[in-house]
Amino acid sequence: MTGFIHGCLSFLIGAIALSIFSTIQKMMLGYPFAIKGYFLPFTVGGSFGLIIGIWRLELKKRQKKMERFILMLDTIRNVNKLFVKEKDPAILLQKTCDNLIENRGYYNTWFALLNESKEVVATFEAGFGKDFLQMIHHRRELTDCGRRAMSQPGLVITDDPTNCTDCPLMSSYGDKGAMTMRLEYEGKVYGIVSACIPKYLIADEKEQRLFEDVAQDVAFALHSIKSEEDHKKTDEALLESEQRFRHLVENSPLGISIIKNNQIIYQNLEQEKLLGPLPRKPRLTDLENIHPDDVEKLGKFYQAVISGKVQAQDTDFRFYYPDNTRNTLVMRWIQCRACMIEFQGEEAMLVYNIDVSRSKELERLLRIQDKMSALGRVAAGIAHEIRNPLSGINIYLNTLEKIYDKEESLEKVKGILEKIKSAAIKIEFVIKRVMDFSKHSEPKLVLTDVNKPIKDALHLCEVVLRKQEIEVEKALTLDLPLCQADPNLIEQVILNLINNATEAMQDMRKGKKIEITSSIGKNCILITVSDSGPGVPSAMKDKIFDPFYSTKSDGTGIGLSISNRIITDHGGYIDISESRWGGAEFRIELPIKRGIGDS
Numbered sequence: 001m002t003g004f005i006h007g008c009l010s011f012l013i014g015a016i017a018l019s020i021f022s023t024i025q026k027m028m029l030g031y032p033f034a035i036k037g038y039f040l041p042f043t044v045g046g047s048f049g050l051i052i053g054i055w056r057l058e059l060k061k062r063q064k065k066m067e068r069f070i071l072m073l074d075t076i077r078n079v080n081k082l083f084v085k086e087k088d089p090a091i092l093l094q095k096t097c098d099n100l101i102e103n104r105g106y107y108n109t110w111f112a113l114l115n116e117s118k119e120v121v122a123t124f125e126a127g128f129g130k131d132f133l134q135m136i137h138h139r140r141e142l143t144d145c146g147r148r149a150m151s152q153p154g155l156v157i158t159d160d161p162t163n164c165t166d167c168p169l170m171s172s173y174g175d176k177g178a179m180t181m182r183l184e185y186e187g188k189v190y191g192i193v194s195a196c197i198p199k200y201l202i203a204d205e206k207e208q209r210l211f212e213d214v215a216q217d218v219a220f221a222l223h224s225i226k227s228e229e230d231h232k233k234t235d236e237a238l239l240e241s242e243q244r245f246r247h248l249v250e251n252s253p254l255g256i257s258i259i260k261n262n263q264i265i266y267q268n269l270e271q272e273k274l275l276g277p278l279p280r281k282p283r284l285t286d287l288e289n290i291h292p293d294d295v296e297k298l299g300k301f302y303q304a305v306i307s308g309k310v311q312a313q314d315t316d317f318r319f320y321y322p323d324n325t326r327n328t329l330v331m332r333w334i335q336c337r338a339c340m341i342e343f344q345g346e347e348a349m350l351v352y353n354i355d356v357s358r359s360k361e362l363e364r365l366l367r368i369q370d371k372m373s374a375l376g377r378v379a380a381g382i383a384h385e386i387r388n389p390l391s392g393i394n395i396y397l398n399t400l401e402k403i404y405d406k407e408e409s410l411e412k413v414k415g416i417l418e419k420i421k422s423a424a425i426k427i428e429f430v431i432k433r434v435m436d437f438s439k440h441s442e443p444k445l446v447l448t449d450v451n452k453p454i455k456d457a458l459h460l461c462e463v464v465l466r467k468q469e470i471e472v473e474k475a476l477t478l479d480l481p482l483c484q485a486d487p488n489l490i491e492q493v494i495l496n497l498i499n500n501a502t503e504a505m506q507d508m509r510k511g512k513k514i515e516i517t518s519s520i521g522k523n524c525i526l527i528t529v530s531d532s533g534p535g536v537p538s539a540m541k542d543k544i545f546d547p548f549y550s551t552k553s554d555g556t557g558i559g560l561s562i563s564n565r566i567i568t569d570h571g572g573y574i575d576i577s578e579s580r581w582g583g584a585e586f587r588i589e590l591p592i593k594r595g596i597g598d599s
Contacts, residue, residue: 083221087228089113090122092221097126100195100214107176109195111183111218112146118189127196142192145180149192155212156180157202177202179211183219190222255353257282258343265348274334274353276321282351291318291331305338305349312339316356333360366562443489443569447482450525450590451518453491458516461498468502468512475517483525483592485570490590493563493574497529497586500559504533504584513581524572527588532581541576 078099086092093111100109108127115121120142142150149156158178179202180194193215201207249256255271257264259282267278287295294317301315314337320329337352454476458465465472498514505512513532518525536544545564567574572590579585 083217083224087225089222089225090124092225093124093218094126096214096218097124101126107196107198109193111191111193112142113191114189118150120191143194145178145194146192149180149182149194150189153184154181155208157208159199159202179208181212181215183215183222185216185219185223188223190219190226193218253354255351255355257351257353258341258348259351260343260346260348265343271353274332274355289320289329291320294318301336301338305340308340312337331357333357363562363565443486443566445484445486445570448485448487448490449480449482450485450490450527451476451478451480453485453487454494454516454518454527456487457491457494457498460495461502464502465498465514468506469510470502470505470512470514473513473515475515477517477519480518480520480525481592483590485590486566489566489570493566493588494527494529496559496563501529501531501533501584504531508533511581515579521589524589524591527590528585529588530579530581530585531583532579533583535578535583536576544576545574 082092082095082099086095093113097109097111100106106127108125110123110125110128112120113122145156145158156179158180160177176196177199178194178196180192182192183190195211197207250268252268252270255268255274257267257271257275259265262282264278264280264282267275272278287298290298297315298317301313301317304310305313314335316333316335318331318333321332322329333356335354335356339350341348341350343350458472458474494516498516501514511532515528515530517528517530520526545560564574567588567590570590572588574586574588577585577587
């Protein structure tokens with residue numbers, strides 16, 4: 001309508017101007033006035049006026065577009081500045097609203113932020129004033145244009161907002177147009193944006209593209225802020241976790257160190273207490289102060305770890321640590337675990353150490369206590385073995401005295417002295433066996449016929465078993481292959497199992513039986529010790545080898561634990577099952593070719 005009026009006015013102005021010019025010219029030339037003579041000037045002048053009017057109107061439109069284009073650039077620049085400067089979504093969206101109203105010439109604009117459930121959690125506006133308060137009451141329910149924007153990608157155009165009867169902002173739009181778009185980036189919807197603009201700009205593609213660009217830029221900004229917040233939270237959580245981990249490592253009762261390129265690059269305070277301050281060579285490769293018996297074992301351990309054949313490796317070793325207060329060397333037992341890790345992009349070894357010197361000493365004392373307890377139980381047999389030779393010695397001495405009085409031949413004297421010597425040797429042998437049994441030592445593996453320690457153990461218990469009226473059955477396979485074993489320790493295990501069986505049957509009046517067998521298994525020697533006692537309940541079988549676990553009221557609970565440790569040190573295996581009489585049966589497997597330290 002405005003263009004039509006402007007065209008009419010331009011036509012009239014041009015027609016009148018040219019008609020007046022033509023009249024003045026004719027009067028100056030002396031031509032008479034004729035109404036027909038004005039038709040052509042009127043038509044031509046009107047046409048020129050219309051053309052000039054249309055040209056001026058188009059020029060104004062282009063000027064307005066240029067001005068709006070400049071505003072468009074200012075808007076983009078200002079909004080981009082906001083994205084760089086503002087890290088608070090609320091401030092960012094509010095300032096973006098203000099900027100769009102100020103520079104774009106929008107009547108009003110608003111944003112709505114949504115949560116994961118697509119519920120409105122925050123709103124921001126410019127140009128509405130009090131009218132926008134109605135929107136706050138609808139925070140959990142989007143308007144019609146908002147619902148359409150959420151249901152489809154791209155721009156939603158509203159030519160006639162009066163059709164949106166459920167919109168609380170309808171009165172603010174009036175006869176203007178609206179554009180609405182969801183704020184989406186990489187498939188995640190953060191909210192919606194809506195703006196009220198002049199209707200003649202609704203169909204403008206540049207205006208639509210600008211609005212889409214602004215919406216996409218805002219979505220990207222919200223995504224960046226959320227990513228930075230998540231990253232910041234992750235960094236804070238990582239820092240907190242690192243601090244907790246560092247506190248845990250620094251205050252750990254375990255000595256912890258990291259070895260890279262054969263150099264210790266880190267150790268905690270406990271490791272420094274155990275092995276000494278840095279700089280120093282790794283204890284696993286510096287064998288100077290290692291106990292001679294552990295040098296070979298520690299070398300194999302180190303090679304097994306660095307080869308990567310196993311994920312983690314465990315061992316224990318002894319080393320001598322200088323005690324500066326007493327100017328001497330102190331032996332320590334160290335339990336060690338090591339594994340290969342990646343540290344700062346390179347392969348490294350993580351080593352855990354703990355001082356088990358006290359535990360080893362307690363274990364040694366417990367073994368001695370167990371041996372003494374076992375010796376106490378067979379004391380009657382030992383006394384019997386010593387009493388018989390002593391009685392013989394006394395008889396021989398009396399006989400020797402009588403021979404001396406009668407001045408008999410020296411041959412009889414020599415014979416009696418030989419018998420006294422033989423009896424003394426027998427006493428010495430019994431005492432030596434008791435001392436060997438009582439003495440604590442690390443397993444010393446030699447080629448052994450396991451039948452011998454079995455027979456020695458039975459010999460020590462012979463008197464006790466006879467007094468308890470226990471029937472002993474032996475089924476020892478002859479010509480067993482020799483295996484690597486410590487005869488004294490194997491004897492200790494068998495003696496312990498026999499004593500346990502004896503105590504288990506002490507309340508029985510008859511039917512007391514113990515059976516001991518030896519045989520060849522698959523790459524191992526099998527030993528069984530069975531009894532006809534009450535047996536071990538199934539619920540207790542898993543705990544029977546635990547330290548200090550005992551089914552006896554006066555038991556220490558260390559005998560079977562030590563027996564299990566001895567067999568394990570031999571590379572063997574011991575377990576318990578039910579015997580053919582319903583009692584307990586202990587089964588021992590000793591490897592034929594495998595000894596302590598093998599892996």
